Amino acid sequence: MSEDDSPSLAQKAYRTVTPGSRTHPNSEMDSIGWTMFLLLVVLMVPLLPFIAIVYVLSKLFDYLAAQRGPSP
Template identity: 50%
Template sequence: MSSDTATDVETTDDEPGVLTKAYRSVSPRYESHPDAEMDSVGWVIFLGMLVLLVPLLPFLLIVWVLGKVLEMVAERQRSD
C-alpha cells in the first residue's frame, strides 16, 4: 500500500457516518409503498391478543388490588 491510499481514507470531518463519496448501485431504487397485507396481519394479531387478554383483565385487576392492599398493610406495620 502506498501513502497515497492512506491519505485517501482519512477524513477531516469530525462527525461519524458522514457520506464523503457517493457510489452508483446496480440495484433499483427503493420506492416506498403501502403494504396492505402486513397491515391486515397486524390487525389480526392485535385482535387475537385482544380476544385472549380481555378475559384475563378481571384476574389482573384482582392481583393489582391485592398488591396495593398488601403494600398498605406493610406500610402501616413499618410505621407502627
C-alpha cells in the first residue's frame, strides 16, 4: 500500500454511514431570515434617535469626567 493509496487524516476522521449531501438553496429559511431582518429594522428605526441621544450623552459625561480628574 503506497502513500497515495492510504486515506488522509481528514478522510479517516470523517467516516460516516450516510452519503454526503450537496449544497442547495433553502428558500424557506432565506425568507424567514429576511422577514426577521426586516422586523428588526422596523423596530430599530424608531429607536435610533434615543440610542443616538444616549450615546452622545455618555460621551459628553465621559469627557466631563476626564476634565474633572480622578475621583478621590
